[in-house]
Amino acid sequence: MRDIFFDLSVRSVRLNFLRSILASIGIVIGVVAISSMGMLGTNMQLEVKGQLSAGANTIVITPDVVRMGPPGFSPQGSGGTSSSSSSSVITKSQLSKIKLAAGANASAIIPVYSTNTEFTLGSVNGRGTIYGIDPDYITRFLTIENGTNLVGANDALVGSSIAENFELKIGSKIKVGSTTSGSRAEVRVVGILEERGMAADSVSTDNAIIVSEDWYTNQYGGKNEYPQINVIVKNIDTITEVEEAIDTRLNANEKTPVIRIRDASSMLSNISSTLQTMTTFILAIGAISLLVAATSIFNVMMMSVNERIQEIGILLSIGTETGEIRRMFLYEAFILGIIGAVVGGIASIVIGYSVVSAMIGTTDYFFMPESIAYVPIGMLIGIVVCIISGLYPAWHASNMDPIDALRAE
Amino acid sequence: MTDTPLIRLVDVSKVYHLEAGDFTALNHITLDIMEGEFVALMGPSGSGKSTMMNQLGILDVPSTGELFMNGKNVAGMTNLERTHMRRDVIGYVFQKFYLIPLLSAYENVEYPLILKYKKRDSTGRAAAVLKSVGFDDEMSAHRPNQLSGGQQQRVAIARALVNDPKIILCDEPTGNLDRKTGFQIMDILCGLHREGKTVILVTHDPKIAEYAHRTITLEDGRIAES
Numbered sequence: 001m002r003d004i005f006f007d008l009s010v011r012s013v014r015l016n017f018l019r020s021i022l023a024s025i026g027i028v029i030g031v032v033a034i035s036s037m038g039m040l041g042t043n044m045q046l047e048v049k050g051q052l053s054a055g056a057n058t059i060v061i062t063p064d065v066v067r068m069g070p071p072g073f074s075p076q077g078s079g080g081t082s083s084s085s086s087s088s089v090i091t092k093s094q095l096s097k098i099k100l101a102a103g104a105n106a107s108a109i110i111p112v113y114s115t116n117t118e119f120t121l122g123s124v125n126g127r128g129t130i131y132g133i134d135p136d137y138i139t140r141f142l143t144i145e146n147g148t149n150l151v152g153a154n155d156a157l158v159g160s161s162i163a164e165n166f167e168l169k170i171g172s173k174i175k176v177g178s179t180t181s182g183s184r185a186e187v188r189v190v191g192i193l194e195e196r197g198m199a200a201d202s203v204s205t206d207n208a209i210i211v212s213e214d215w216y217t218n219q220y221g222g223k224n225e226y227p228q229i230n231v232i233v234k235n236i237d238t239i240t241e242v243e244e245a246i247d248t249r250l251n252a253n254e255k256t257p258v259i260r261i262r263d264a265s266s267m268l269s270n271i272s273s274t275l276q277t278m279t280t281f282i283l284a285i286g287a288i289s290l291l292v293a294a295t296s297i298f299n300v301m302m303m304s305v306n307e308r309i310q311e312i313g314i315l316l317s318i319g320t321e322t323g324e325i326r327r328m329f330l331y332e333a334f335i336l337g338i339i340g341a342v343v344g345g346i347a348s349i350v351i352g353y354s355v356v357s358a359m360i361g362t363t364d365y366f367f368m369p370e371s372i373a374y375v376p377i378g379m380l381i382g383i384v385v386c387i388i389s390g391l392y393p394a395w396h397a398s399n400m401d402p403i404d405a406l407r408a409e
Numbered sequence: 410m411t412d413t414p415l416i417r418l419v420d421v422s423k424v425y426h427l428e429a430g431d432f433t434a435l436n437h438i439t440l441d442i443m444e445g446e447f448v449a450l451m452g453p454s455g456s457g458k459s460t461m462m463n464q465l466g467i468l469d470v471p472s473t474g475e476l477f478m479n480g481k482n483v484a485g486m487t488n489l490e491r492t493h494m495r496r497d498v499i500g501y502v503f504q505k506f507y508l509i510p511l512l513s514a515y516e517n518v519e520y521p522l523i524l525k526y527k528k529r530d531s532t533g534r535a536a537a538v539l540k541s542v543g544f545d546d547e548m549s550a551h552r553p554n555q556l557s558g559g560q561q562q563r564v565a566i567a568r569a570l571v572n573d574p575k576i577i578l579c580d581e582p583t584g585n586l587d588r589k590t591g592f593q594i595m596d597i598l599c600g601l602h603r604e605g606k607t608v609i610l611v612t613h614d615p616k617i618a619e620y621a622h623r624t625i626t627l628e629d630g631r632i633a634e635s
Contacts, residue, residue, distance in 0.1 A: 004516070004523045011511040314507045317468055318568070319496025319524050321489060402468050406507070 005324055009331035012304060020336055023300040026293030027340025027382045028347060033286035035348035035378030036355050039371050041279025043356045046365035048271060051197060056264045058141065058201035059231040059243055061098060063088055064257050089225035090259060094250060101245040102231050105238050110137040112203060112228040113216045119209065120175040120184070121166045128162060129208040130176065132216025140232060142205060146170060147191030150212050156187035157210040160195040168192065174209065176219070185219055187211060200264030201230050239265050290381065293340070294389045301333055301393035312397050313405025322398040329397050333390025340386065341379035348375055413480060414441035415575060415607055416465060421474035423460050423630075434460035436630035437474070442609065444575065447602045449621035450611045457630040459580075462611050466499060466578050467491050479575065496524050500569025502598075504581035506561040508553035508568070514560075515539065515549035518567045525572055538567045542597055559590035566597055576607045583617055595620050 013020045090098075090111075099109055113132030118125060135150040138157070147170045150157065158168050168174075168189050177184040187209065196205050217223040231246070233239050243261050251257040305312070315325060352374070357363050365371055423435040434457045442448055452458050463469040464476060467483050476483045479498050483491065501507075508517045519535040539549055542563040553561055562582060569577055579598065583591030599620055602608045610621055618624050626634040 004512075004520065004529070008509075008511055015511065310507075311509060311511075314509060316492075317466070317495065317507075318501055318521060319492055319494075321492050321524075324524070403463055406503075 003327075003331075005328040006331050008328050009335055012308070012332055013335050016300075016304065019300055019303070021339070023296050024336050024340040024343070026296040027290075027337060027386060028344040030286070030290030030293040030385065031341055031344025031378040031382040032348040032351055033289040034283065034381055035286075035345070035374045036352035037282040037286040038279070038374035038378065039348075039352040039366065040355055040359060041275070041282055042371045042374065043360050043363075043365045045272065045275040045279065046368065046371065047360055047362060048275060049268065050365070056200055056268050057233050057236045057239065059233065059239060059246070059261060059263050060200075060202045061090065061229040061231065061246065062202075062227065062260050063090055064260050089222070089227060090229055091226075092224040094259065095224075095226065095229060097249050098229055098231065098246055101249040102233075102242050103245075105233055105235070105242045106231050107234045108137055108140050108230075108232040110134070110140065110230045110232070111213070111226040112230055113213065113220070113222070114203075114208075114227060115220060117176055117209070118179050119177075120179060121168065121172065124166060125179055126162070126166065128159075129204070130216070131203065131205070131208055131210045132213045132220075133210060134213045138210065141201065141203070141230070142196070142210070143194040144191040145194040147189070149191060150210075151190065152188070153212070153215060154185075154187050155190040155212070156215075157191045157193055157205075158189050159193050159205040159208045159210075161206040162209065163189075163192045176209065185215075187215070200267075202228060203230070236265065239263055290385050293382075294385045297333060297336055297386050297389035298393065300336070301329065301390045302396075304332060305329060305393045305397045308397075309400065309405050309408040312400055313402050313408065316400065316402035317406060325398040326394040329394035330387060330390050333386045333394070334383065337383035337386025341382040344382055345375050345379045348378055414477075415444040415446075415479060416440075416442040417475075417477040418464070418471075419475045419477075421464065421471040421476055423457075423464065423469070424472045434630055435464065435471075438630075438632060440625070440632065440635075442607065444607050445602075445605055446623060447599075447608045447621045448610065449618035449624045450609065450627065451613060451615070451618050451624055452627035452633070453613070455629075456627040458611050458613075458627055460630075461627060462578065462580050465576075465609060466501060467494060496521060497572055498574050498576060500566075500572070500574040500577045502562070502565050502569050502577065502579040502582045504584040506553070506558070506565045506585070508561055508564055510553055513550050513552055514544065514556065514564045517553070517564055518571050521568060521572045535567075535571055538571045539564070541570075542567045558586050559593065562586060562590075562594050563597070566594070566601075570601070574606075576609060577601055579608065579610045581612055582610070583612075583614070591617070 095109075095111065099106075102109060110133065114129055116127065117130045118127055120126070138149055142157075144157065145160070156174065158174075162168060170189060170191070172189045173186055174189065175184040175186050193205050193210070199205075231242065233242050243263065247261055250259050312325060316322075353363060353366055356366050418438050418440040421435055421438045422433060425432045425434055438461075450458055450461060460469075464471060467476075467478055470476070470484050478494065481494075486494070508514075509520065512520060515535060518539050519530045522530045522535060536546070536549070544560070544563050544567065548556070548560065553564070556564065577598065582598065583594055586594060595617060598608055598610070608621075610617070612618050624634070625632060
């Protein structure tokens with residue numbers, strides 16, 4: 001069953017088609033402005049967050065005194081706890097305390113050995129970082145783009161930049177260690193890592209070789225003397241809590257702090273809130289165009305009411321309820337809103353996509369819910385603005401005196 | 410049939426407050442109209458005919474005095490109740506037809522049914538009433554501006570009749586028609602009176618007023634002759 005008042009509204013819009021369409025164009029522009037500005041802001045946020053968030057859920061624990069260079073090739077090597085140099089590395093007992101403090105909130109506690117090294121591929125020499133990480137943990141925070149994880153004792157993963165610069169392939173052999181050294185260890189590339197950029201967890205793999213913990217400690221010694229421990233928390237909201245627990249357990253009884261604890265979340269939230277402010281600002285600019293649209297809808301609705309005073313008088317005098325008159329004009333505003341919103345919605349996908357593509361350079365995030373949601377949100381706002389603009393004209397029409405209205409020409 | 414008048418005016422006055430001073434359009438009118446009457450309301454311009462018409466059509470309420478319509482005091486009714494009474498008890502026929510321009514002839518007649526039952530007519534009532542005023546199906550789809558004056562007035566009468574009102578209130582129904590068409594319209598109204606409707610006719614044309622069984626003449630807001 002179609003409502004006759006809806007039919008009347010549709011016919012009124014059709015009768016004044018050009019005028020109605022022109023008014024709707026205002027809404028189209030408003031919807032496009034709101035949607036594409038919102039999408040632009042959101043995509044900007046997502047892009048920046050995406051770049052920064054690798055390792056945002058990770059607490060990085062390092063000794064308070066930053067250790068320079070490798071732990072040396074000291075023969076004490078395996079098993080030596082070397083308690084005398086307690087502040088230059090994290091000891092096994094400190095690691096136990098960290099595990100205790102983090103408890104169930106940690107999804108992984110990963111000791112990371114690292115040092116700088118020279119390496120040679122064929123006849124070409126290079127420099128980079130070598131990381132020693134338990135193979136079981138590698139895939140928890142690193143992504144292997146090609147090949148497999150470490151299996152054999154001499155297997156290694158390489159970062160994307162090294163792989164590219166040295167044209168490394170799966171199976172390539174790399175000599176590791178000082179070029180002046182006579183006997184250099186050799187590793188075999190089994191996997192190439194995805195590009196990581198500047199990671200918040202201090203594991204920058206792009207220009208690095210990753211080997212197993214065992215291979216590393218065999219080569220460089222320092223077993224159970226960790227230069228860095230990464231704690232990945234299960235829930236990013238608990239990160240501060242976990243940090244405090246670790247701090248209390250390890251630093252509280254010491255004269256000076258023995259370990260440093262940091263994470264990327266505070267930086268990330270600062271940047272996020274800055275970007276949020278920018279998004280709100282550009283949304284406000286979009287909203288101005290909707291304000292203009294609202295004025296034009298109001299104008300058209302008032303014209304429609306004023307042109308139809310006598311008709312309103314007829315409707316009222318033969319027994320139309322005032323609510324029905326209001327409904328008729330609100331339908332008309334709603335129809336203008338729907339036309340504007342649908343056209344605007346389609347246009348904002350096209351325009352939003354182009355703007356995001358041109359200004360951010362990637363549309364990876366465009367169809368993500370928090371971005372594309374601005375299309376229905378913009379459409380909804382457009383329709384609501386139309387209905388609000390129609391409220392007064394509808395009220396004005398329904399409150400006319402039927403006798404005066406009938407007399408109008 | 411019943412002794413209670415369908416319409417009763419007791420000492421009704423209507424005063425308009427104008428900048429130049431108060432203007433009394435109706436001056437202490439007392440009048441009964443019984444069900445089934447055919448009444449003509451006559452009088453020169455400015456005599457209060459239109460004001461009277463608005464009162465009888467309960468488009469307005471008296472300034473003083475009481476107007477009972479179908480047994481109810483109009484002043485004591487809410488706006489919504491008056492709206493429903495206009496829809497259900499009174500059928501209006503205007504000089505300028507006042508059809509709804511956006512609706513077809515058929516839809517114009519169907520419209521009061523939709524107002525009353527809040528749904529489209531599926532009973533064939535609208536079509537039947539249109540037929541009873543001599544309007545064929547083919548013409549029903551036309552919009553008012555495609556119809557002649559006589560045709561429009563037939564549609565207007567059909568619209569007035571469709572909710573089966575007790576009262577047909579006609580304001581110069583032939584005023585915009587040629588004489589021949591005017592008499593045809595009057596024949597329809599006489600037919601309605603024969604069927605038991607109360608017909609009230611506002612006119613300044615004595616020839617038209619002759620159709621009525623009772624003529625009330627207004628002068629300066631008072632009943633001069635009844």
